[in-house]
Amino acid sequence: MLIDNLRKGFPVLEQYTYLNTAASGPLSEKVWEFRQDHDMDFLIKASLLKEKMGDVLTEVRESVGQFFHCAPNRVALIPNFSYGFNSVLESLDKPKKILLVKGDYPSINWPVESRDFEVVYAEMGENFESNIIEKIEKEKPYFFAFSIVQYINGVKLSIDFLKKLKEQFPDLILMADGTQYVGTEDFNFDDSGIDIVISSCYKWMNAGYGNGFMLFNESIQGKLSPKNLGFGSLQGKYKAHEGNFIGKFEPGHYDTLNFGSLKVAIDLMNEIGMQIIQNKINALKKMARYRFAGAGLLEEWTLERAEFSSLFNIKGDEKLFNQLRGEGIITSLRGNGIRISIHYFNSEKDLDHLFKILKI
Template sequence: MKNFRNQFPVTSQYIYLNTAATGLLSEDVFDYRQDQNLDFLTQASMFRDHKANLLAEVREALASFYHADANKIALTPSFSYGFNILLDGLAKNTKVLLLEGDYPSINLPVEARDFDIVYAAINENLEENIKKAVEKYQPEIFVFSVVQYVSGIKIDLDFLKELKENYPELLIVGDGTQYCGTETFNFKESGIDILGASAYKWLNAGFGNAFFLFKDHAAEKIYPKTIGFGSNIGKYKQTENALIGKFEPGHLDTSNIGSIKQAILLQEKIGVELIEEQVKKLSVKAKKAFEKLNLLAPDVVNRKTHSSLFNIKGSDELFIFLTNKGVICSQRGGGIRVSFHYYNTEDEIEKLITLIKNFSK
């Protein structure tokens, strides 16, 4: 795993614990983007002709990677872009279940529309809270982040399968931006009906790209009005009024969208199972270390499993101290958010703990 740190030059300069904010750009993806720009510079319209199959190739790479259907994968510049199209395809007064304090790019667009909105609390009893809210309010749609951006609390994917079995008409829509790229995931076998994600974080695909995976029945509940010349052009979009075409009304940046495939190829080269193993190992080690120093909220401590994203107790002064020591992290939710990906090491966790202890002396 250490050999692949060479793909990410930033790791040689800093202790980079900020993938939850921005994932590192690999040399493979950087080289791909550079080559794309050079080809465009020297080929102009011929470049576009040569890239006619690119979107299909990216869909196929995602379909293989996440066990989804290529003809039900939409490509967008960001999660928010696609999510707003999705919401505009829902009927007014649709009853939507949200999580209190979920990522603003989820809750704000829902709250800005004429939906009937209900909420469940995010805490150590997350799944039970959701179950009770569904039983009480009978929502038509449940929208949530797979991993919470402030606390790092990760929803139980087995719970979602059970929820879907018990409420088959409930449309379950997940934001995987803080999740996709951290472990193996089988979309077809999951309880999620629609999964969207920006790919610049844990997939390390750079900015300007995202994707949405759909199951068959999702098209029966969403009717986006968005349409353009690009909506019915290209492989997998030739059926008139195809759902994924509604998410792609115009041109997409081939360099940005193509980076998704390059990022997937790198993860496959490393081994997704190895990435998952490393991320989980770092998560367990960090959680134990933070618990000993009483740096975690009870909601996180009392969860059986957790993501590799943590919000630790810490003042502005501690944040500045860590930053000055070369630790790249973020301030979120009144604390300091640190996140560990496969290019991080156990030694970096130990260095972070030592710095925190030294600051406290």
């Protein structure tokens, strides 16, 4: 697929300079067409369509597993990150000590803080990785729950760092929110050192709302005791004969519309190629960072980090945010600034439009 054609399947790009995937990824025409066809089939066939629900979900599970390099019997399908994360927290037999990142995504920190866990925090800043290691050495937490990419400023914990962290602290359970990360680069879960990745897929996967996944490493089953159970827990391949572990994260009837959308979104990314997607994002994010940094729009400490995401928080207020919106540039107000997020379907022309309004 030609690079110039990457944006053609996203009609929103014809109306706006869309730099807001970190808030909500736009729907592609291919996903929309699948959803139209699916609901037409449901309208006409009713239960006859739903009789194939198990086969559809199996295909989705296998597609997710293949895409992220994780065996399908260790993939659980969930409606969103928060559902999966809360399910894991409820799977711990007794309160544990958990390490969090101060200022991390509320859907990570709030559920932990609302339970009887002993909570310790690592400070985000210029010594981010060192702060994490020091806290682990001092506090010896059972879990470290964190975002791979921070939702406000785009600060990224590299997969290499996380892999080394697991090697240094093999008993520490690493549980990552991948919602602001998956879909931006090729991710090999089994080679990452992470024990559990949980993600919603409505952002960088462009799969719409109501679908997500959990990836488990092979050793995690004995450390969790999931308690959810329902009719869906035993339905379909990879469940009953696997001791019902992933089934306990899938207790109910699932919507083939939403999960089928995830498979179509993955098929589209496979068709383009993750290396092409990754290269395109890398080129655009380097260009953006260079211009933002030159204009003094970024926090100084973030500029010293070798690895960074395509999500930036630039200095700006509501007045500037509204000015950008008035020029058709879609962003988000987050923290003390304006969040800019760049995906593979964006272009140099999009960035030039932004730079022009920012006068940088």
